[in-house]
Amino acid sequence: MTSFNIIGGGILGASTAFHLAKLGHKVTLIDECHAGQATGAGAGIIGPWLSQRRNKAWYALASNGAKYYEELIAMLEEFGETDTGYKKVGSLHIHDLEHRLEKKHELALQRQETAPELGEVSLLDEEETQKLFPLIAKDKKAVHITGSARVNGRNLRSALIRASEKLGVKMVHGVAELAEENGVVNGAYVDKEFYAADKTAVTAGAWSKFLLEPLGLQGLVEPQKGQILHFRINEENDHWPVIMPPSEYYLLNFGRGHVVFGATREDNSGFDIRPTVQGVSQVLQAALEIAPGLKDAELIETRVGLRPTAPEFLPVYGRIPYKEGLYIADGLGASGLTAGPFLGKELAQVMTESEGLLDPINYPVERAVKEITKDS
Missing domain, CATH: 3.50.50.60 (FAD/NAD(P)-binding domain)
Incomplete structure (x- = not known):
């Protein structure tokens, strides 16, 4: 041995x-x-298929990572481990520019051919988007992917x-x-x-x-600092999809009104794990632009994580x-x-x-x- x-x-x-x-x-x-x-510190979004990164080695790793989750969760359940924080809820990929959204839709259909775990793909209008995520800005259209998931690290x-x-x-x-x-x-x-x-x-x-x-x-x-905000709303949101804006931000839900929005990407920050006024302000501004329905949410926690970047x-x-x-x-x-x-x-x-x-x-x-x- x-x-x-x-x-x-x-x-x-x-x-x-x-x-x-x-x-x-x-x-x-x-x-x-x-x-x-x-x-x-992190809140995981399992759905790399529409990433703008063009590196084939990175995509091979990330897409295989997403595909592996179903097998891993099943293995953990065999050991009696059911509290994994993993749930398939789908994702909404939003963009303010119509032609960019159409490009995302085309890419999703293309990636679906080699990654069927991506699930179903559809292009949603404003009403359909808000029905799936009520707090989102009313002018948002989205590409909806059903195979995306969330995970609590x-x-x-x-x-x-x-x-x-x-x-x-x-x-x-x-x-x-x-x-x-x-x-x-x-x-x-x-x-x-x-x-x-x-x-x-x-x-x-x-x-x-x-x-x-x-x-x-x-x-x-090297470490890359990320500041992530946690909110509480008065709605049950366990089934709400992940929100993927065109920026580096993300929004996801963990049920019982728990909402997470993040994160900053701060290079050259060393091992500083302090939440900062600038970082929190930056995340709050982005959160309210994408989901103005969060304006009355309770801010319950700021987490800071240091991502390892090669x-x-x-x-x-x-x-x-x-x-x-x-x-x-x-x-x-x-x-x-x-x-x-x-x-x-x-x-x-x-x-x-x-x-x-x-x-x-x-x-x-x-x-x-x-x-x-x-x-x-």
């Missing part, structure tokens, strides 16, 4: 641990429980960890320090206790660089070539909850020398991890 350490207990690390344990391996999941962890991560523990995964909370001997990473120390492992994966998101640096490695994944905004995963026994998956950015569970499965395949659905060569680790040299 091969032993594995997974360092970083967000959605990606929790999924990697779960899939390795399902394969019968000994797994230790180590998490520092960082304030600002993207999984804990905290709930899904917790469900994955509980299922992993049922499979024998050991959960350790604390600050990890990677250990190496003769160029081979052979475990990690947490509070002076040593956890030996044949193979180790770093899935710590924006914090991965701090684990790599003592080994002479430079991590290039160079060229393309995630990486695979073996770190400069050290034996060391792997990484990182840089999911804003698509963490869409692609994280699936990428955890793919990383588990790589670590066990099995073939996954994706080719890691298209997500090269060398873009995000460099060896520190005298010239660095």
